[in-house]
Amino acid sequence: MPRTTTQPTGPATDTAAPRHPLASLPWEELVTSALLGTDRRPPTAPGGPAPADGPGALLDAAALHTVRRRAGLRPAVPGARPAPAPHDPRPPLPEAARQRLAQLLADRSAPNAAGRRGASPDLTELIPQWLATANRQGFRAPVALLPPLLDAARARTDLRPQALAFAGPRGLWLAALNPEWKFALRGSAGGALVPDTGDPEAVRRLWEEGLFAERIALLDTVRAQDPAAALALLTTTWSTERAEDRLMFLDSLRTGLGAADEEFLEQALSDRSRNVRATAAELLSALPSSAFAGRMADRAASCVSPDRTGTGASVAVEAPHECDAGMQRDGVVPVPPTGRGERSWWLGQLVEATPLGVWGERFGGRPAEEIVALPVADGWAGELHAAWARAAVRQRDPRWARALLGSPSAPPADSPGPASIAERSKLLAVLSQAERADWVAAFISAHGLSEAFQLLGVCTVPWTGPLGRAVVDALDIARDGGSYPWSFSGVMGLAERCLDPAEADRLEVLTTTPDEQEGASPGAGGYWSEAFQRLISTLRLRAAMEAELTA
Template sequence: MHQAGRRDEEREAGGPEWGELVSAALLGGERRRPPGGSATALLDAAAAETVRRRAGVRPAVPRQRPRPAPEDARTPLPTAAEQRLATLLAERAGSGPGHAGAAGRRGAGPDLGELLPQWLAEANRRGYRAPADLLPALLDAARARTDLRAETLAFAGPRALWLARHNPDWRFALRDGARRRIPGAGEDPGAGERVWQEGLFAERVAVLSSLRRHRPEAGLALLASTWQTERAEDRLMFLDSLRQGLSEADEPFLERALADRSRTVRATAAELLAALPGSALAARMAERARACVAPDRVRGGGIVVEAPPECDAGMQRDGVIPKPPTGRGERAWWLVQLVEASPLDVWCERLEGRTPEQIIALPVADGWRDDLHAAWCGAAVRQRNAAWARALIGEPIEPFAEGPGDPARLLSVLPEEERGAWAARFIAAHGLSEAFRILGVCAVPWSLPLGRSVVDALEIARDAGSYPWSFSGVMGLAERCLDPSDAERLAPLAAVPDVREEESPGAGAYWAESFQRLVSTLRLRGTMLAELGERG
């Protein structure tokens, strides 16, 4: 009786009664007897209940209509380029004609989805605005691929941010977009301060990154204003933002951060100070390193090394990590860290006025050469010193495994033209087995000598009987990085060669297909550039 009375009260309140009607309608009269005994009675009861429920709803408070999307005054795309963009976006979504089949084999057609980054970069270079009807697809593409976000947001412009405020799936645009502009510039000068004080962590990082790009001193002041109250993990991320616009003006703040209670914060502060050759930390590290590395007065003409006997408290405060990685000796580990954090100009003075090339050529006593050269490589990359990077990388006569440093990292310090010329010589000497890393730091499109060296190496690999998928990474780079004008020169490679006895089964046909794809991709890239150059 008690339960029956409660059900009656719930029906009066419009609760289970409505649920019972919905259940009966979903199950159907064949599976469950509807209330009232028939479908007509069910519909009548549902109609009456609907009126009763709506009559009891309180009027909603009207919301303010959203502001119209901002105008974008940039030049609209040419018609052909707009159609091409729609095709590239459709391919990215997996619906285009070049989409890989179930077996994953690409075929001889170009991979349109991989051409989208280059298309966006060229459209931005020419100052076009995105078509309004393609903005949702562009934002979906950038949501799926973080490498597209910078170019996509630049192309999509202010309307992308307007859309992102109305769709949580595109919220990344608000965060990443804030990193590329001064928050509130031209509208509300206090907007960045409010976000810093009240915003979410990602929004605060965006504000700090943007300020460091445009007004580094204002970003530092903002960070310093709340530094003592930030969590350790947040302090680490905020400190990392100081890499943008790093200068001597940041030194006093970074020196104070060396005493932070978090070990990772201290290490990051030390790393940033070491990147400032004129900092007090760099001078302290140089003094320690000079005591370890000196001209070899006994044997003459070389370098003698005496690694530090201990890692004292002062060294640890300046960022030297006391415990070495597995398999590394303690003293060698400490030595490398000291030399890597020291200004490279110290060694020209310490070693009797020699140039970097002359210093690198000196013999190093007692087997310390690799450790010392590895430390100089790290210093050259950290300090962006092209003279030392050039001396350390030398001529590409040795494969990667035999050198003390990473040629790809050293190459990134050199001017673009010099990178391409060195990479071309490396590929000519060693082929493509280790080329992928160095090609990744070369300017696009590749220079003529670099492009020719890559294609020549691919021909050599084909003639040696290898299968093309062993070089799929390099072939993919060639499709995106060779100059489109090379298409006709490479067209003869797309022909199926005669089968030779020593050749792997089917290798010639697979190579022909790979070169066909390369040529068709280069031709398509040339067409894309021409479409973007048209004026309506």
């Protein structure tokens, strides 16, 4: 007989599991109990007893909440897709150059356990030169290498200008999608993201509503194309900007600085921010015909004049006795740094802001070389020459820079200008590329490398033949003298990046390990041999990189 199943005829029976005693507790309450511990904060439902097994009940309730939350999730609404990456019309890299870039960006070389670099080139230090060559050739960056390129630029600020130029519009597009790459949107690098400057409404909207980095990029772009339009844009919101923002915006006026900016900068001299006032004064001092420059020249001329009391020509100095309200409004800082006298501090600021052309008229038409060679009374020579040096750097005057540098073969202490190598390197940067290379080469030939590192830093790459030979000869002399090579590691690193690769074959003779001389540092010969091997291998690698990019 077939088996039959009897269906229940009464009410349906609830077969669901009994309700969990902690089911009504909010998720946040469960988290609090878990963090504090169930002994200190037992999980208890309102109106109910504490469960006997506190930890177990807590975990059960957490699992129940998790299931509920997952079951109640709704599919997320898809966001709008980003706009397509812009087209980059530049030609692609040759395959060998693309592989080389991938190798440079992936390199993680480091000194060995003993701290020695070995004879292998440091690939990360060659990235700036590779990028400079690729940009000169006009290649576009491979899309697959844009992320590591932007990561490298984020980690090293020195790479950013060249890296962002190479990344091009696609790199900027990608940077806008990743907060870690926001640096790419600052300054002139973000110029590709600003609207068409021919659309006044778009420019106004971005200036009034954009992020600070976008506004800086916009102001830099407009300033480069139309200085007057950029100044007009800045004046519309100047009074409402934060002090730190006003300072950055004011710095943008260095591009295309001219007489049309004078009125605005004069008003900025009364700004409530001391840094803004100082920057406005610096910009006005670069305008020789400005009223500010005239005021500072009058003050400085009353302090520095030809000394007519002696038999020969000399310079008389009478430093200011007070820093009045007018001087303070024109940017003269009244309180000197610790260790500086007030009068010398005020004098230096006046002379620094005075147009250098004033001194030729003041001293009977003498050229700069003769003026700086004049004896200065009462021990004011150092202060006066240092102020003239700062003025030459600020005003980019090569005649005065040349006069203050003096002969490269003379000891720095006997030169007319500042003895500080840092200040002399600033003066060198005012000269032409060829002139500064010749000056530094002569300085190294006369004085060696002990003080030349900062001077070499302002010379263009690759070094000229005379400069490169002067550096190599000085290194050879240091090696023969038994000095340790790490005393010259900074110069050696510069040589790896800046020496002409054609010099590699000529340097082979320096890779041999010389016999140790009496009194020489133990083991120095082996270190020098290794350093020159690394120099040669780096130069040959640079030559290969150049060939891959110019083939």
